[in-house]
Amino acid sequence: MGFVCSHYFDEPCIYCCISCKSHLSRNDDLKSKSFKGKFGDAFLFDQVVNVKKAEPVLKNMITGQYLVQDITCAQCGSDVGWTYVKSLEEAEKYKEGMYILEVEKICLSKRDGFMRDSSVKESTRGVQSVWTFSRERL
Numbered sequence: 001m002g003f004v005c006s007h008y009f010d011e012p013c014i015y016c017c018i019s020c021k022s023h024l025s026r027n028d029d030l031k032s033k034s035f036k037g038k039f040g041d042a043f044l045f046d047q048v049v050n051v052k053k054a055e056p057v058l059k060n061m062i063t064g065q066y067l068v069q070d071i072t073c074a075q076c077g078s079d080v081g082w083t084y085v086k087s088l089e090e091a092e093k094y095k096e097g098m099y100i101l102e103v104e105k106i107c108l109s110k111r112d113g114f115m116r117d118s119s120v121k122e123s124t125r126g127v128q129s130v131w132t133f134s135r136e137r138l
C-alpha cells in the first residue's frame with residue numbers, strides 16, 4: 001500500500017498518462033468502460049501503476065457512498081483518477097481495490113504510437129458511477 005513503483009509494461013496495448021506518457025495500466029486490466037469521472041468518461045481497471053494516492057475521502061456517487069483516494073501520476077502529478085478503498089453499499093463491493101482512470105487524462109500506447117481510445121463514445125451507455133462533487137473529510 002502507498003508505494004510508488006516505477007513499472008514499465010512491454011505489451012502492445014498500454015494506457016499511459018497523457019501528459020508525460022508514463023505507463024499506468026494495461027488493456028488486460030481494463031474491467032469496464034462505462035464509468036463517469038470528474039472530466040467525463042472514465043474506465044475501471046483492476047490494477048494501475050506509477051501513481052501516488054491522496055488521503056482517503058468519503059464521496060457520494062450515484063451508486064452510493066465510497067471511501068476513495070484520488071490518484072495522481074507519480075511522474076508529472078497530473079490528476080488521473082481515483083481508487084475505491086471501501087464501498088458502503090454491499091452491491092458495489094466488487095469495486096474495492098479497483099481504479100478509475102479518466103479518459104481525458106490517459107492515452108493508449110500502441111506499437112505505432114500514442115492515440116486516444118476511440119472506442120469510448122460507443123461505451124457510454126449504462127453509466128454506473130457519476131461524480132457529484134460532494135466531498136467530506138473523514
Ligand SMILES: [Zn+2]
Nearest residue numbers: 017020073076
Ligand atoms: Zn504523467
